[in-house]
Structures are given as structure tokens and as C-alpha cells.
Amino acid sequence: MTGKVNVTWRRHHQPFTLPFSSPGLKEHSYLSGTMTASSSRPSPRCLKPIPASQYNEVLDAAAIYIDGMRRGDLAYTSKGFRETATVYGYIEGKFQEGSIGLILDYMKTQKEPPIFTANLSVIGMTPSTAIVKCEMDMVSPEYEYTDFMSLAKVDGKWQIVAKVFHAYLDE
Numbered sequence: 001m002t003g004k005v006n007v008t009w010r011r012h013h014q015p016f017t018l019p020f021s022s023p024g025l026k027e028h029s030y031l032s033g034t035m036t037a038s039s040s041r042p043s044p045r046c047l048k049p050i051p052a053s054q055y056n057e058v059l060d061a062a063a064i065y066i067d068g069m070r071r072g073d074l075a076y077t078s079k080g081f082r083e084t085a086t087v088y089g090y091i092e093g094k095f096q097e098g099s100i101g102l103i104l105d106y107m108k109t110q111k112e113p114p115i116f117t118a119n120l121s122v123i124g125m126t127p128s129t130a131i132v133k134c135e136m137d138m139v140s141p142e143y144e145y146t147d148f149m150s151l152a153k154v155d156g157k158w159q160i161v162a163k164v165f166h167a168y169l170d171e
Contacts, residue, residue: 055122061158062120062132062149065103072113074104082152082159089147089165103163115139128153144168 061080068077081100088097096102116138123131134147150162 050125050127054127055125058122058125058130058132058151058158059120061151062134062160065149065160066118066120066134066136069107070113070116072107072110074107077103077107080160081163082154082161085159085161085163087163087165089163089167091167092169100163112140114141123148130158 064080065077068074068080078100085100086098087100087102088095090096116136118137119135121133123133125131130151132147132149132151134145134149136145136147138144145165145167147163147165149160150164151158152161153159
């Protein structure tokens with residue numbers, strides 16, 4: 001069927017109409033807009049939004065890594081990651097890839113735990129997956145990082161399964 005999509009974007013707060021074609025779609029509410037079309041099929045089932053407590057669980061899981069770094073505690077840092085977690089990123093323009101061993105090896109080379117400020121935010125989340133962004137400003141040693149951590153809920157526990165990062169070192 002063909003119809004129109006009436007959407008109000010949160011950013012602009014201005015409604016506008018888009019044409020669409022979707023077989024079987026009768027009416028479906030999505031974010032702050034409504035899609036309508038004529039059809040005899042039932043509307044798709046809308047899932048309940050993710051409760052705020054789940055966002056906190058995800059942030060708590062990501063914070064284990066951050067707190068472990070702050071403490072200089074390799075064992076504690078490891079608890080935030082799944083054993084098979086992967087790490088990818090750029091340091092001084094060189095692409096790095098490997099296991100969480102890259103992070104732990106870096107921590108071993110540090111004489112003292114780093115001093116830094118970190119800001120964590122959930123970018124997106126489903127009932128079993130999440131993406132967390134971490135902006136980290138290091139005071140000692142002096143450099144900055146942006147991390148994107150992919151988390152999965154495995155056996156009821158949120159864990160980092162992959163980390164992609166960029167280190168801003170004298171670029």
C-alpha cells in the first residue's frame with residue numbers, strides 16, 4: 001500500500017509529510033510520528049521502551065573498565081570485558097587491533113594509574129545490545145581518547161564485547 005508518513009522530528013519540532021510504500025502496514029506509532037496506510041492487516045506490535053534501569057546497568061558495566069583504568073587494576077578492568085572481546089583503534093596514526101590484552105599490556109607499562117576525566121553516554125540500546133561512547137581527557141599522561149564500546153547482555157550480565165577507539169596524540 002502507499003500512503004504518507006507524518007513525522008515530527010525532535011530536533012526541528014516541525015511536522016512534515018513523506019510518501020512511503022509498505023505492504024500490510026495499517027497504523028504504527030514510531031517515536032514522535034505516525035505512519036498510516038490503508039490495509040486489512042494488523043499493525044506491527046510495538047515493543048515497550050527499554051526501562052531507565054537498563055541504561056544504568058549498561059553504564060555500570062562500561063564504568064568497570066573506566067574504574068579499573070583509574071585504579072590501575074588489571075583484574076578489575078578485565079571484569080568489564082568478555083574474554084573474547086576485541087579492540088581496534090588508532091594511536092599515533094597507527095591502526096591497532098587485537099584482544100583486550102592490548103589494554104592490559106598498556107596498563108602494565110604505566111608506572112602509576114592515569115589521572116583523567118571520563119564522560120560515558122549510551123548512544124543506542126536494544127534489550128540485548130548497546131553502544132556506549134566514552135570521551136576521556138587524560139591529565140597524566142596528557143592525551144585524549146574517544147572510545148565506542150559495544151556491549152552485549154550475556155547470561156543476564158552486560159559485558160563489553162568490542163571497543164573501537166581513537167587516541168588524540170599530537171595530531
